[in-house]
Amino acid sequence: MSSPGLRVLIVDDEAGIRGFLRASLEAHGYSVNEASTGEEALQVVPAFRPDLILLDLGLPGVGGKQVTSCLREWTQTPIIILSVQTDESEKIAALDAGADDYLTKPFGSGELLARIRATTRRIGQQDSGPVFVTGDLTVDLAGRAVRLGDKEVQLTPTEYSLLKAFVIHANKLLTHRQLLREVWGGAHYEDPQHLLRVNINNLRRKLEADPARPRYIITEPGVGYRLKTEQHVSGAPSGA
Amino acid sequence: MPDEVPSTAVPNLPTHVSTDEESSARSEFSWKDRVLQLGDASTDSWWRGVPTSLAIAGLITILGLWIEPVIRGPNLAIFYMLAVVFSAVRWGQWAVIINAISSAFLFDYFFVLPYRSFVIGDVWYLITLVGLLTVGLIVSALMVATREEARAARRREMRVSALYSFTQSLASGNEFDQILDAVARHCVEIFQRPIVVLLPAAEGLIVRFASAELVFDANENKTASWVFENGQEAGCGTASFSGSRIRYRPLKTGPDIVGVIGVQTKGSKDLLPPDQRELLGIFLDQTALALTRADLAKKAKRAEVLQEADKLHRALLNSVSHNLRTPLASVLGVLNTILEDASLLDVPTQQSLLKTAQGEAKQLDWLVQNLLDMTRIEGGAIRVKAEPCDVHDVVAAALRQLGESARSHAILVTIAPGLPLVPMDDVLMVQVLVNLLDNALKYSSADAPVEIRASLAAGQLEIGILDRGRGIPEGELERVFDKFYRVAVPGAPRGSGLGLSICKGFVEAHNGRILAKRRTEGGTEIAVFLPLEKRRE
Numbered sequence: 001m002s003s004p005g006l007r008v009l010i011v012d013d014e015a016g017i018r019g020f021l022r023a024s025l026e027a028h029g030y031s032v033n034e035a036s037t038g039e040e041a042l043q044v045v046p047a048f049r050p051d052l053i054l055l056d057l058g059l060p061g062v063g064g065k066q067v068t069s070c071l072r073e074w075t076q077t078p079i080i081i082l083s084v085q086t087d088e089s090e091k092i093a094a095l096d097a098g099a100d101d102y103l104t105k106p107f108g109s110g111e112l113l114a115r116i117r118a119t120t121r122r123i124g125q126q127d128s129g130p131v132f133v134t135g136d137l138t139v140d141l142a143g144r145a146v147r148l149g150d151k152e153v154q155l156t157p158t159e160y161s162l163l164k165a166f167v168i169h170a171n172k173l174l175t176h177r178q179l180l181r182e183v184w185g186g187a188h189y190e191d192p193q194h195l196l197r198v199n200i201n202n203l204r205r206k207l208e209a210d211p212a213r214p215r216y217i218i219t220e221p222g223v224g225y226r227l228k229t230e231q232h233v234s235g236a237p238s239g240a
Numbered sequence: 241m242p243d244e245v246p247s248t249a250v251p252n253l254p255t256h257v258s259t260d261e262e263s264s265a266r267s268e269f270s271w272k273d274r275v276l277q278l279g280d281a282s283t284d285s286w287w288r289g290v291p292t293s294l295a296i297a298g299l300i301t302i303l304g305l306w307i308e309p310v311i312r313g314p315n316l317a318i319f320y321m322l323a324v325v326f327s328a329v330r331w332g333q334w335a336v337i338i339n340a341i342s343s344a345f346l347f348d349y350f351f352v353l354p355y356r357s358f359v360i361g362d363v364w365y366l367i368t369l370v371g372l373l374t375v376g377l378i379v380s381a382l383m384v385a386t387r388e389e390a391r392a393a394r395r396r397e398m399r400v401s402a403l404y405s406f407t408q409s410l411a412s413g414n415e416f417d418q419i420l421d422a423v424a425r426h427c428v429e430i431f432q433r434p435i436v437v438l439l440p441a442a443e444g445l446i447v448r449f450a451s452a453e454l455v456f457d458a459n460e461n462k463t464a465s466w467v468f469e470n471g472q473e474a475g476c477g478t479a480s481f482s483g484s485r486i487r488y489r490p491l492k493t494g495p496d497i498v499g500v501i502g503v504q505t506k507g508s509k510d511l512l513p514p515d516q517r518e519l520l521g522i523f524l525d526q527t528a529l530a531l532t533r534a535d536l537a538k539k540a541k542r543a544e545v546l547q548e549a550d551k552l553h554r555a556l557l558n559s560v561s562h563n564l565r566t567p568l569a570s571v572l573g574v575l576n577t578i579l580e581d582a583s584l585l586d587v588p589t590q591q592s593l594l595k596t597a598q599g600e601a602k603q604l605d606w607l608v609q610n611l612l613d614m615t616r617i618e619g620g621a622i623r624v625k626a627e628p629c630d631v632h633d634v635v636a637a638a639l640r641q642l643g644e645s646a647r648s649h650a651i652l653v654t655i656a657p658g659l660p661l662v663p664m665d666d667v668l669m670v671q672v673l674v675n676l677l678d679n680a681l682k683y684s685s686a687d688a689p690v691e692i693r694a695s696l697a698a699g700q701l702e703i704g705i706l707d708r709g710r711g712i713p714e715g716e717l718e719r720v721f722d723k724f725y726r727v728a729v730p731g732a733p734r735g736s737g738l739g740l741s742i743c744k745g746f747v748e749a750h751n752g753r754i755l756a757k758r759r760t761e762g763g764t765e766i767a768v769f770l771p772l773e774k775r776r777e
Contacts, residue, residue, distance in 0.1 A: 085609060085612075088667065106601075106605055191628070193627040193628060194627075194628045194661060197627070197628055197629065197630055197633070197661055198661065200630070200633070201630045201632070201633070201661070204632070210653075211632040211636065211655075212632050212635045212636050212639065212653040212655060212692075213636060213639060213653075214636050218636075218640070219633045219634075219636060219637045219666070220637075221634070221637045221666040221667045221670045222625070222665070222666055222667035
């Protein structure tokens, strides 16, 4: 299980964290570069051309959210935010700005590697076919059909576009704001959070066997939701 | 002296007599009043009693003429003598002199041979006349002195009783406002002048009391400040700031000046009489003492609060340092062992040591997180971002966050169908549920299921976490939510004593309630109640 050639840029001001990340990533075959500030990261990215960026939120000077917005102006390189629990609002801002996922410190290398694999795989899969399958759930994007096992599931148009957004960004953490934008467009509603949660609730009731232990639609408290795919651990994807 | 208004003002003193002793003292004065004419001083002029004395002398003469056949003329002198003494006792010098002289002449004219003439035939009668006059004057002089003494005593009594009631009202309160109120009330009542009281504050001297009719402007403030800084009297009737209509006096206790009192004069020359000035001096001393006492009381209270806080800090420090150092010691121990003795240890041993270190480090991380949360709660930094949430969602997130321990232990989830979305901050509420579930799992045996129940109860969302653990003793059901409080159970799992108090802090930030109950068949239920309506802010 190695990832030959996959290039990861670590942006963190703590030398200890950089050292630990470099060691575990290199041990798994990634090639690693480091930056200790936001400014340095913005300089390094065009030259190093990383396949993935691990970005610490608590950087001095140019912060993680700003780095994300700057990078998103010209590149879709996946970004995983590294945050501590107190960064809640900054974390959401960075995700809204286009970061792909986050990890809360402290985390183990196993968790990190799984997250990196999921993110890079998702990027690689973006152009996969019109039929999405995970566990018992089948979503046929071309035929607008949703099946759970053999049974057809009836969804309202809103529920369907919500599910479609999840399928398109399978495994990606979608913030409340991103989901609202994707499903309801720019329209303004009285209480958008309420609207979103009611529809998620309905969708879960139709798709999940036990809504208290959801299998597909996972809540990230205070941040958003993600569609979790149940995939066999395959070899690492090559290239983004 | 312009301010020499004799005793006239004194009888106007109000008397606050309440005790029995004092009322008897007063009645004693009443009979003296009647005899010594201490009452209304407005009749205290030189001719007082003169007409009456004349009339008495005339009356005795008529009486004498009537009884002369029985009592011989010269003996009648004794009646005149009585009248003179009476005048002396009752009135004053002038009444005595007039009485004595008129008596002498009347006696001589009617009862001394030769009758109906002022010629004195016998030298003995002359002696009688002189005696009459002398006795009268001596008695009257004595009486005047006695009367003065009685008046002075009465003045003293008035002053003492005024001071007594003043110090009593001062002693009744330890608060600045109570003291100021007493000072204002008594001073205005006794001295009949508008007054102003100024006390120092952070921004300088400020007016704490001023009579309604008193004019206090910036100039006056300057005068008062000068008094406060120099500790000397100023204003009306003094060398400094004599243009003011208010006379300022510093309130001193020893070398310290605790405030300034100003007494306004009525006219430009109307200052206080000397005895009242003396009384005011005593009042000021008492006031200064009372204010100092109030200040000290305040400081003592603050010191007590600080001490309390200090005690809490020490408890916190003890708990934190113990809870922080214990896991840290394990981590360091493992790391040192592996660094130094790696060659002596086989791989499985190293693995197991590292697992221990990992567990301890996790414990440390969890503790730090709890401490941070506690700090946020106590610092009022918890901002509840209440959004309508699905209870399923929150429970699911909590179970997922618990990870392995939630999967390996049976957890029954019962969520009433048709629950509405409830406004809450899901990040905080997930943490509450994680803390409660973590506790429940820690204290449950492996085969006893933990339950989560959610339902509507009396217009509120009720979430219960139920276990079959040891249960909390009856008397400690409330205290378990206290910071650092832990139920004393030998061999209990390690904990910081912060988990439940954090839950309480988070739930209360939602305007909710949390309480612990004993389950009848054993175990504990922690119930969380949340309002269904979003709080209006």
